[in-house]
Amino acid sequence: MQNTYAIGIDVGGTNTDLGLVRDDSKIVSRRSLPTGNYALIEPYVQDIIDQIKEMLAEGDPEAGVTSIRMDELTGIGMGAPNGNFYTGCVEWAPNLPIRGLLDFQKEFGKHTSIPFVLSNDANAAAYGEYVYGGAKGMEHFIMITLGTGVGSGIVVDGRLVHGSTGTAGELGHNILIPNGRRCTCGRKGCLETYTSARGIVQTYIELRNEKGVPQEAPRMKGWITADIEDSYITSKMIGDAANAGDPLAKETYCMVANWLGLACANACTFSAPEAIFLMGGPTKVGEPLLQPLREAFEENLLNIYKGRCEIRMSELATNEVAILGAAALIKLKK
Amino acid sequence: MQNTYAIGIDVGGTNTDLGLVRDDSKIVSRRSLPTGNYALIEPYVQDIIDQIKEMLAEGDPEAGVTSIRMDELTGIGMGAPNGNFYTGCVEWAPNLPIRGLLDFQKEFGKHTSIPFVLSNDANAAAYGEYVYGGAKGMEHFIMITLGTGVGSGIVVDGRLVHGSTGTAGELGHNILIPNGRRCTCGRKGCLETYTSARGIVQTYIELRNEKGVPQEAPRMKGWITADIEDSYITSKMIGDAANAGDPLAKETYCMVANWLGLACANACTFSAPEAIFLMGGPTKVGEPLLQPLREAFEENLLNIYKGRCEIRMSELATNEVAILGAAALIKLKK
Numbered sequence: 001m002q003n004t005y006a007i008g009i010d011v012g013g014t015n016t017d018l019g020l021v022r023d024d025s026k027i028v029s030r031r032s033l034p035t036g037n038y039a040l041i042e043p044y045v046q047d048i049i050d051q052i053k054e055m056l057a058e059g060d061p062e063a064g065v066t067s068i069r070m071d072e073l074t075g076i077g078m079g080a081p082n083g084n085f086y087t088g089c090v091e092w093a094p095n096l097p098i099r100g101l102l103d104f105q106k107e108f109g110k111h112t113s114i115p116f117v118l119s120n121d122a123n124a125a126a127y128g129e130y131v132y133g134g135a136k137g138m139e140h141f142i143m144i145t146l147g148t149g150v151g152s153g154i155v156v157d158g159r160l161v162h163g164s165t166g167t168a169g170e171l172g173h174n175i176l177i178p179n180g181r182r183c184t185c186g187r188k189g190c191l192e193t194y195t196s197a198r199g200i201v202q203t204y205i206e207l208r209n210e211k212g213v214p215q216e217a218p219r220m221k222g223w224i225t226a227d228i229e230d231s232y233i234t235s236k237m238i239g240d241a242a243n244a245g246d247p248l249a250k251e252t253y254c255m256v257a258n259w260l261g262l263a264c265a266n267a268c269t270f271s272a273p274e275a276i277f278l279m280g281g282p283t284k285v286g287e288p289l290l291q292p293l294r295e296a297f298e299e300n301l302l303n304i305y306k307g308r309c310e311i312r313m314s315e316l317a318t319n320e321v322a323i324l325g326a327a328a329l330i331k332l333k334k
Numbered sequence: 335m336q337n338t339y340a341i342g343i344d345v346g347g348t349n350t351d352l353g354l355v356r357d358d359s360k361i362v363s364r365r366s367l368p369t370g371n372y373a374l375i376e377p378y379v380q381d382i383i384d385q386i387k388e389m390l391a392e393g394d395p396e397a398g399v400t401s402i403r404m405d406e407l408t409g410i411g412m413g414a415p416n417g418n419f420y421t422g423c424v425e426w427a428p429n430l431p432i433r434g435l436l437d438f439q440k441e442f443g444k445h446t447s448i449p450f451v452l453s454n455d456a457n458a459a460a461y462g463e464y465v466y467g468g469a470k471g472m473e474h475f476i477m478i479t480l481g482t483g484v485g486s487g488i489v490v491d492g493r494l495v496h497g498s499t500g501t502a503g504e505l506g507h508n509i510l511i512p513n514g515r516r517c518t519c520g521r522k523g524c525l526e527t528y529t530s531a532r533g534i535v536q537t538y539i540e541l542r543n544e545k546g547v548p549q550e551a552p553r554m555k556g557w558i559t560a561d562i563e564d565s566y567i568t569s570k571m572i573g574d575a576a577n578a579g580d581p582l583a584k585e586t587y588c589m590v591a592n593w594l595g596l597a598c599a600n601a602c603t604f605s606a607p608e609a610i611f612l613m614g615g616p617t618k619v620g621e622p623l624l625q626p627l628r629e630a631f632e633e634n635l636l637n638i639y640k641g642r643c644e645i646r647m648s649e650l651a652t653n654e655v656a657i658l659g660a661a662a663l664i665k666l667k668k
Contacts (some may be wrong), residue, residue, distance in 0.1 A: 043395055046423075091638075138498075139498065140497050140498040140502075146483045154604065154605075156490050156491075156493075156495055156497070157491075157493060157495075158488075158492075159491060161491075161604070161605055162491055162606070163474050163490075163605050163606025163607065164472075164473065164474040164606050164607060164608040164642065164643070165606040165638065165639065165642050166605035166606075167606055167638050167639075168474075168603075168604065168605050169603075169604070169606075170603040170636060170638070171603055171604070173603050174600045174604075174637045175596060175599070175600055175634060177512065178511065178513075178596060185636060185637065186637070187634065187636070195558075262509060262512060265509070266509055267506045267604075268506065268507075268602075269502075269503075269504040269507050269508045270488065270495070270500035270502065270503070270604050270605075271488075271495055271497050271502050271604075272495075272496070272497025272498050272499045272500075272501055272503075273497065273498060274498040300509060302504060302507045302519060302521070302523065303519065303520070304416075304425070304499065304501050304504070305499065305501075308498065308499050309498070
């Protein structure tokens with residue numbers, strides 16, 4: 001059987017990564033553009049198209065393919081913040097340098113007639129997991145992405161939930177704690193304020209202010225010491241400290257796990273997923289998060305779902321998931 | 335065009351209501367059985383079948399149909415607590431006198447080979463609204479039923495969400511207030527504990543204990559007076575008092591509206607529905623609930639959904655929705 005190829009494009013605030021993806025989930029070649037260089041959509045898409053043409057001209061040497069024609073591609077998939085599946089537009093994404101309502105569907109249409117599919121980045125990650133990763137064959141699952149913010153993609157009956165607006169699946173803005181922490185969205189108590197990288201740092205700092213750093217910290221390898229200023233602390237640093245046994249860092253991840261476990265249990269009352277997948281920087285801490293998370297999840301889970309949904313880590317490589325996810329979107333039906 | 339007919343069966347803890355439903359949403363005839371009379375599934379289903387045969391023999395005189403054969407029916411739909419769409423079984427429903435795992439799919443199969451479809455009662459109500467009511471043509475909406483408990487049915491892409499277990503859509507057991515009121519499910523803070531009939535009464539009693547009944551209550555028509563004991567107070571009584579201007583009753587429904595508005599806003603982050611429909615006794619109070627509910631909903635709604643989802647009342651008659659909803663289930667694809 002002959003290979004098929006798609007293009008996956010991940011639009012980030014800093015970089016735009018794109019890759020030529022073979023149907024067996026191999027990223028054959030990849031490129032990167034600095035998103036910040038573009039103030040307008042036209043030159044941005046023009047440069048993306050030029051990069052795609054370069055990759056196509058190189059072909060897939062490993063598979064003995066010397067070059068690929070644009071019209072041989074199954075399509076171009078793009079994951080972007082605030083990407084709307086129905087309209088093919090990015091709608092006023094606060095983190096992108098190109099402002100306003102960006103009609104990528106139309107702009108790519110000027111260059112090629114192959115299918116173009118857009119969705120938000122977390123939806124793309126979820127669908128990547130479904131097509132290429134650990135969710136293969138699952139008809140009902142949820143992907144939660146922890147990073148600067150918290151995103152989610154929800155799959156029901158094997159289909160990504162886009163909702164009536166094209167922008168469904170924003171569990172990061174589910175209000176977990178009424179009147180809780182102030183969120184960048186202008187409301188209070190969103191999941192994101194507790195389980196994003198920023199939320200994790202805030203929890204650590206609050207704990208440190210309340211309890212003080214343990215006296216033995218300077219003598220313990222990997223613990224966070226009192227002389228490190230708040231503004232230097234990252235979720236990665238807290239994760240490393242938790243793995244080194246720092247009790248404040250461990251307690252931080254326990255609290256994060258309690259919040260996330262509650263959110264995951266609540267999500268089950270909606271779509272009764274087979275699994276909830278997690279990905280993103282803060283999940284890399286491993287057991288200091290996962291062990292209390294599984295406990296909190298089971299504790300908060302309604303009886304009828306107990307033992308019927310598991311928390312799992314994304315099986316896609318961190319540096320591949322965004323491109324694979326975007327390419328997977330091509331397989332979605334409009 | 336010739337009419338088609340289906341049977342809708344609503345299994346309640348007290349009564350089992352069934353009806354012969356014409357495709358234009360007319361309930362041609364109906365029957366009722368006392369659920370409590372049955373300890374075993376076999377005689378229960380036998381009696382239901384006998385009642386169906388009676389209704390079929392009577393036909394649909396209004397449409398000039400003298401009798402209908404069982405094999406002319408499009409199917410039998412049943413809404414029941416803990417009804418599992420995938421298995422056709424009712425799974426250990428605490429409020430039913432017939433105990434255990436009840437295989438209705440198999441039991442009805444002994445009597446007839448026409449399609450049989452089972453789902454839970456709130457799902458049936460949602461699908462009834464889709465097929466016969468105000469949600470016609472909506473691909474994404476949610477039905478929330480307020481009663482003794484709080485149930486929900488979720489429609490995504492025109493399909494009822496049943497999830498991996500067959501029991502998805504239990505928003506009544508979404509934990510709204512962490513460590514909040516104790517719920518019958520054994521956990522704490524479920525939406526149901528705040529917005530069910532019982533939750534409404536609890537809120538009123540708490541307010542009354544805290545603030546006391548207004549001095550002028552005995553002179554005001556329809557207000558709840560201090561001499562009425564807690565155990566006599568119902569959500570209906572509080573609703574009537576709210577409409578008569580009783581400030582404690584009004585405050586009670588304001589609080590209920592705030593909780594329900596938050597829950598509805600949270601539901602939007604999941605499936606971005608076009609509308610959230612409400613039904614059930616406590617919603618009949620009208621404006622004392624609906625006006626603060628719409629305010630709380632908009633206030634708690636994430637920006638991208640503002641103005642794109644409305645709170646609406648079910649358009650089906652209270653005494654018809656359960657039978658119509660059950661009959662509508664026949665139109666679901668497995």
